[in-house]
Amino acid sequence: xxxxxxxxxxxxxxxxxxxxxxxxxxxxxxxxxxxxxxxxxxxxxxxxxxxxxxxxxxxxxxxxxxxxxxxxxxxxxxxxxxxxxxxxxxxxxxxxxxxxxxxxxxxxxxxxxxxxxxxxxxxxxxxxxxxxxxxxxxxxxxxxxxxxxxxxxxxxxxxxxxxxxxxxxxxxxxxxxxxxxxxxxxxxxxxxxxxxxxxxxxxxxxxxxxxxxxxxxxxxxxxxxxxxxxxxxxxxxxxxxxxxxxxxxxxxxxxxxxxxxxxxxxxxxxxxxxxxxxxxxxxxxxxxxxxxxxxxxxxxxxxxxxxxxxxxxxxxxxxxxxxxxxxxxxxxx
Amino acid sequence: xxxxxxxxxxxxxxxxxxxxxxxxxxxxxxxxxxxxxxxxxxxxxxxxxxxxxxxxxxxxxxxxxxxxxxxxxxxxxxxxxxxxxxxxxxxxxxxxxxx
Numbered sequence: 168x169x170x171x172x173x174x175x176x177x178x179x180x181x182x183x184x185x186x187x188x189x190x191x192x193x194x195x196x197x198x199x200x201x202x203x204x205x206x207x208x209x210x211x212x213x214x215x216x217x218x219x220x221x222x223x224x225x226x227x228x229x230x231x232x233x234x235x236x237x238x239x240x241x242x243x244x245x246x247x248x249x250x251x252x253x254x255x256x257x258x259x260x261x262x263x264x265x266x267x268x269x270x271x272x273x274x275x276x277x278x279x280x281x282x283x284x285x286x287x288x289x290x291x292x293x294x295x296x297x298x299x300x301x302x303x304x305x306x307x308x309x310x311x312x313x314x315x316x317x318x319x320x321x322x323x324x325x326x327x328x329x330x331x332x333x334x335x336x337x338x339x340x341x342x343x344x345x346x347x348x349x350x351x352x353x354x355x356x357x358x359x360x361x362x363x364x365x366x367x368x369x370x371x372x373x374x375x376x377x378x379x380x381x382x383x384x385x386x387x388x389x390x391x392x393x394x395x396x397x398x399x400x401x402x403x404x405x406x407x408x409x410x411x412x413x414x415x416x417x418x419x420x421x422x423x424x425x426x427x428x429x430x431x432x433x434x435x436x437x438x439x440x441x442x443x444x445x446x447x448x449x450x451x452x453x454x455x456x457x458x459x460x461x462x463x464x465x466x467x468x469x470x471x472x473x474x475x476x477x478x479x480x481x482x483x484x485x486x487x488x489x490x491x492x493x494x495x496x497x498x499x500x
Numbered sequence: 501x502x503x504x505x506x507x508x509x510x511x512x513x514x515x516x517x518x519x520x521x522x523x524x525x526x527x528x529x530x531x532x533x534x535x536x537x538x539x540x541x542x543x544x545x546x547x548x549x550x551x552x553x554x555x556x557x558x559x560x561x562x563x564x565x566x567x568x569x570x571x572x573x574x575x576x577x578x579x580x581x582x583x584x585x586x587x588x589x590x591x592x593x594x595x596x597x598x599x
Contacts, residue, residue: 265546
């Protein structure tokens with residue numbers, strides 16, 4: 168059976184004739200059994216809307232996420248580093264495409280999603296609104312930002328929505344390369360000059376707190392978590408994942424010789440976890456609402472790419488239409 | 501702001517990959533392209549960046565006819581009551597070898 172992606176009419180399936188209560192019961196039973204929801208299954212409108220928003224926001228994050236590191240492709244210090252960075256940024260584009268493809272199986276339109284990103288009606292991860300000021304940022308993004316993304320994304324491989332879960336499996340495999348290349352880059356720099364070590368420390372100082380913000384607001388300020396967990400589209404709370412990330416990362420920082428910029432960070436024997444200081448949620452909200460250092464720049468760049476590509480899309484469509492017409496004419500002759 | 505008519509002029513293609521010789525092509529996702537050749541190139545760039553495939557099929561999504569994915573669909577009912585199609589339906593004495 169083909170998991171067909173082209174159905175754009177929400178809820179219009181052969182089962183649409185069944186009573187709503189029966190459809191809801193069937194949906195609930197599928198989730199209770201831990202089975203996946205697939206394209207064209209009946210789903211509650213709110214599930215569809217939430218899922219589209221989640222996947223679109225994730226896709227936008229991958230696409231916007233190409234920019235901070237893409238800035239350094241022309242200035243990578245060696246051919247080896249340049250090839251790695253190009254491959255990584257290309258992966259981010261690929262991840263965005265897998266995800267837009269998954270969103271389309273729910274009836275979303277890809278051009279519409281891009282329009283919503285550019286007009287600010289849909290968001291992307293706030294982390295990409297911070298600038299990349301030195302080449303060490305490339306390493307720290309791989310280590311911390313992609314490390315946080317992996318923490319967030321591994322549980323999503325079990326998302327109740329099949330196409331999203333399958334995209335996440337593919338993405339997580341590739342993210343592992345991203346994190347390791349970043350950490351290796353930092354290890355190399357930490358083995359270099361004092362100036363290089365200072366660059367790494369500075370980059371870690373700037374990206375540590377924004378990385379913790381990637382997991383979203385604390386649980387008591389995250390009103391949608393309960394519903395999302397009931398629907399199997401979220402598997403752990405924001406605070407659980409944030410703690411997991413901190414526990415994972417501290418030993419990596421020690422090994423690297425980097426000091427994470429939190430005086431309250433220490434092992435708590437009783438809890439079996441690292442304690443850490445309060446995150447500045449006012450900064451987070453300000454960046455989400457558009458006041459981050461690079462919000463306007465990121466969107467302007469995305470819009471320029473979209474505008475500059477318009478003639479290519481039009482030309483390719485015209486070329487295809489011409490050849491299709493020629494093919495038909497030949498066939499008719 | 502965009503030209504949705506131009507972009508929606510790029511149809512959706514479903515992508516199938518043969519991971520290696522000896523395996524079937526398997527559905528991996530979809531993409532948009534102006535024509536089948538472009539779909540094939542995009543599929544290579546998007547789905548085989550790490551040697552995931554030795555052969556690619558692209559099919560215009562509009563050309564696919566699919567059954568309803570709903571498992572209670574009566575479409576699959578004919579197979580439901582034919583347990584005699586399975587080898588476990590038949591009782592064979594334990595001492596009969598190789599069966």
